[in-house]
Amino acid sequence: MLGALIIVFREVIEAGLVVGIVLAATRGIVGRGWWVSLGVASGVLGASIVAAFAGAISNAFAGSGQELLNASVLIIAVVSLTWHNVWMAEHGREIVAELRRVGADVSAGRRPLTALAVVVFVAVMREGSEIVLFLYGIVVSGTSMASLLLGGVLGLAGGAAVTALSYFGLIALPTRYIFSVTSVLLALLAAGMAAQAIRFLQAAGVVTALHTRLWDSSWLLPDSSIVGRMLHVLVGYTDKPTGLQLLVYLATLGTIAVLMWWVRSSRQPKPAH
Amino acid sequence: MRLLLALVLPAVMGLASPGLAEDFSLTIKDHRFEPAELEVPAGKDLTLNVTNADATAEEFESNDFDAEKVIAGGQTAVIKIGPLDAGRYEFYGEYHEDSAKGALVAK
Numbered sequence: 001m002l003g004a005l006i007i008v009f010r011e012v013i014e015a016g017l018v019v020g021i022v023l024a025a026t027r028g029i030v031g032r033g034w035w036v037s038l039g040v041a042s043g044v045l046g047a048s049i050v051a052a053f054a055g056a057i058s059n060a061f062a063g064s065g066q067e068l069l070n071a072s073v074l075i076i077a078v079v080s081l082t083w084h085n086v087w088m089a090e091h092g093r094e095i096v097a098e099l100r101r102v103g104a105d106v107s108a109g110r111r112p113l114t115a116l117a118v119v120v121f122v123a124v125m126r127e128g129s130e131i132v133l134f135l136y137g138i139v140v141s142g143t144s145m146a147s148l149l150l151g152g153v154l155g156l157a158g159g160a161a162v163t164a165l166s167y168f169g170l171i172a173l174p175t176r177y178i179f180s181v182t183s184v185l186l187a188l189l190a191a192g193m194a195a196q197a198i199r200f201l202q203a204a205g206v207v208t209a210l211h212t213r214l215w216d217s218s219w220l221l222p223d224s225s226i227v228g229r230m231l232h233v234l235v236g237y238t239d240k241p242t243g244l245q246l247l248v249y250l251a252t253l254g255t256i257a258v259l260m261w262w263v264r265s266s267r268q269p270k271p272a273h
Numbered sequence: 274m275r276l277l278l279a280l281v282l283p284a285v286m287g288l289a290s291p292g293l294a295e296d297f298s299l300t301i302k303d304h305r306f307e308p309a310e311l312e313v314p315a316g317k318d319l320t321l322n323v324t325n326a327d328a329t330a331e332e333f334e335s336n337d338f339d340a341e342k343v344i345a346g347g348q349t350a351v352i353k354i355g356p357l358d359a360g361r362y363e364f365y366g367e368y369h370e371d372s373a374k375g376a377l378v379a380k
Binding site for chain 1: 294318328329330332336337338339340341342343344345346347348349350351352353355356367368370371
């Protein structure tokens with residue numbers, strides 16, 4: 001039971017952190033519950049499909065199908081996050097102003113919800129397919145299924161608790177800071193996902209440039225630890241990065257920062273406040 | 274058609290990258306690696322063919338080198354590993370961590 005609990009918990013916190021940040025980033029925006037639910041539901045469906053076709057996906061592209069699928073969905077998520085952040089840089093101030101004035105849900109931020117639903121879908125699908133395969137293996141082997149499934153359910157509950165903690169932690173911030181903080185978090189999330197996409201492309205042998213590792217900090221903070229995993233999701237931490245991973249990480253952060261600055265300054269020539 | 278692809282694709286891939294990576298094979302059976310220890314050359318690109326002879330899926334993973342791949346029951350996965358320094362690199366099956374343990378020894 002403990003094994004199942006730990007595996008499910010490990011996978012669920014990764015998706016849960018993403019959902020928590022997205023919920024905080026869309027606080028007070030009409031229709032967000034529906035979009036986030038849609039992201040989660042389609043993610044679970046996608047995870048089941050990926051799990052069902054795991055063999056066929058693996059065999060595609062000379063055995064690199066899984067890596068290429070992972071890299072593709074991560075790149076889609078990075079593009080969605082970038083678009084969301086740029087949109088928020090342009091409209092965030094109006095939304096905050098409206099939120100503070102009416103103290104109720106506003107409809108102005110409806111557009112980036114689709115982008116964030118895509119991000120939730122990708123996070124749930126990636127982590128979920130591993131859980132589905134693992135639980136399916138338990139069901140097939142049949143041994144002490146009840147206690148293992150109980151472990152799975154407890155792991156799911158633990159992961160959901162992490163989602164709730166990250167969400168309530170973020171919305172405890174004053175309204176005017178929430179969008180700035182979540183924008184930074186989403187940019188870091190995007191950079192980490194871009195670096196991970198590179199890792200998958202390198203594992204598939206598609207990209208071979210700069211594929212020697214830069215350092216090894218696994219003695220200090222291993223990827224496999226819970227803290228390592230959480231930092232991996234939140235800021236893209238990895239204990240053995242390759243040169244290209246670091247380069248793409250920094251390039252993604254830089255691109256988002258420049259685009260946000262550009263949109264903001266072209267729209268509002270006068271400085272804030 | 275599938276058979277043709279199965280025969281032609283690996284041949285084409287082999288021709289496309291002659292001698293770039295060295296191939297090694299592992300089998301997972303009863304949630305154990307066979308062989309549990311594999312000697313590989315240091316400083317070279319490696320290709321690891323991992324066959325999962327069990328009926329259920331396994332996730333091949335390592336904290337010592339970059340690998341994280343789900344292998345469905347009865348399937349073979351191809352895992353590409355960049356050049357390793359001489360040393361011992363452990364890997365495991367995440368779904369059966371108690372029994373599925375192994376290591377690459379780069380020399």
